[in-house]
Amino acid sequence: MSHTETIWDALAPKPKIAASETDPPKQWYDVDNILLAEPVIIEYLAAHTASPADSRLLDFGCGDGQFTSRLHELGYKAEGIDPSPSMIAAAQDKYSETLPFTIGGFESLPNEATYDSITAVMVMQFIPDVKPVMQRLAAALKPGGSLVVAAFNPEFISDWIRTGNPDYVGFDSVDNPTEGTLLFGPVEVPVYVRTAAQYIELAAEDGLSLALEAYPPFSDAFLEQYPVDGPVEHAEHMILAFQKAGLHDD
Numbered sequence: 594m595s596h597t598e599t600i601w602d603a604l605a606p607k608p609k610i611a612a613s614e615t616d617p618p619k620q621w622y623d624v625d626n627i628l629l630a631e632p633v634i635i636e637y638l639a640a641h642t643a644s645p646a647d648s649r650l651l652d653f654g655c656g657d658g659q660f661t662s663r664l665h666e667l668g669y670k671a672e673g674i675d676p677s678p679s680m681i682a683a684a685q686d687k688y689s690e691t692l693p694f695t696i697g698g699f700e701s702l703p704n705e706a707t708y709d710s711i712t713a714v715m716v717m718q719f720i721p722d723v724k725p726v727m728q729r730l731a732a733a734l735k736p737g738g739s740l741v742v743a744a745f746n747p748e749f750i751s752d753w754i755r756t757g758n759p760d761y762v763g764f765d766s767v768d769n770p771t772e773g774t775l776l777f778g779p780v781e782v783p784v785y786v787r788t789a790a791q792y793i794e795l796a797a798e799d800g801l802s803l804a805l806e807a808y809p810p811f812s813d814a815f816l817e818q819y820p821v822d823g824p825v826e827h828a829e830h831m832i833l834a835f836q837k838a839g840l841h842d843d
């Protein structure tokens with residue numbers, strides 16, 4: 594099957610040409626998901642998973658597979674899916690011996706209840722129409738299963754637009770942004786900002802109820818090690834965990 598290149602291919606990590614090549618020092622945006630968002634998701638999953646080894650987990654929009662691999666290390670039966678062939682190539686390059694990764698979007702997901710948990714870390718905000726995606730993710734969850742979404746906190750985006758950050762361009766509003774463009778170097782990425790209420794309403798239509806709403810703040814320790822070149826009063830991440838009604842729920 595052939596796969597179409599996506600905008601994210603340009604942002605996938607490139608394989609090292611020489612073994613001696615060293616990585617550049619990490620910046621705040623290299624570690625923000627790992628140090629700020631992922632611990633909250635991991636804690637939620639741990640509290641809602643009786644036995645990780647028996648728990649089938651899908652990391653939707655897995656990118657280069659870093660979080661998928663972390664979940665595998667924590668004992669989950671984890672797998673990753675992402676529409677970007679280059680992201681999946683990077684994930685396979687690093688982790689293919691232990692983990693399954695697939696190129697694909699929501700259309701490739703199974704239409705029947707398959708997963709105990711699904712994570713979507715900083716993915717939904719890059720999808721223009723999330724309604725069919727949420728529907729399909731909900732359908733792929735087993736009864737009682739969890740969908741954990743980490744997306745941009747709208748207040749964080751507002752702050753960064755308000756201060757005129759040059760990488761946040763073309764937004765339709767400062768106070769209530771819904772659409773704009775993020776510049777990752779030369780790569781222009783359309784971004785769709787949604788409130789917690791919008792996600793909660795969509796999830797409810799698919800039988801998912803809110804179990805957690807969290808905004809992990811920038812900690813002093815994080816800021817000391819990874820200075821951020823913009824406002825940090827509001828959390829970057831909005832984490833929403835949803836639970837699908839169980840077999841025995843009324």
Ligand SMILES: C[S@@+](CC[C@H](N)C(=O)[O-])C[C@H]1O[C@@H](n2cnc3c(N)ncnc32)[C@H](O)[C@@H]1O
Pocket residue numbers: 599601626653654655656657659660675676677680697698699713714715716719720
């Ligand atoms: C910011 S990266 C996050 C990657 C990973 N979840 C992480 O936390 O490191 C966004 C990812 O979303 C994926 N993505 C973009 N549009 C998507 C879509 N319509 N369906 C699924 N994934 C998508 C991209 O290919 C990219 O890998």
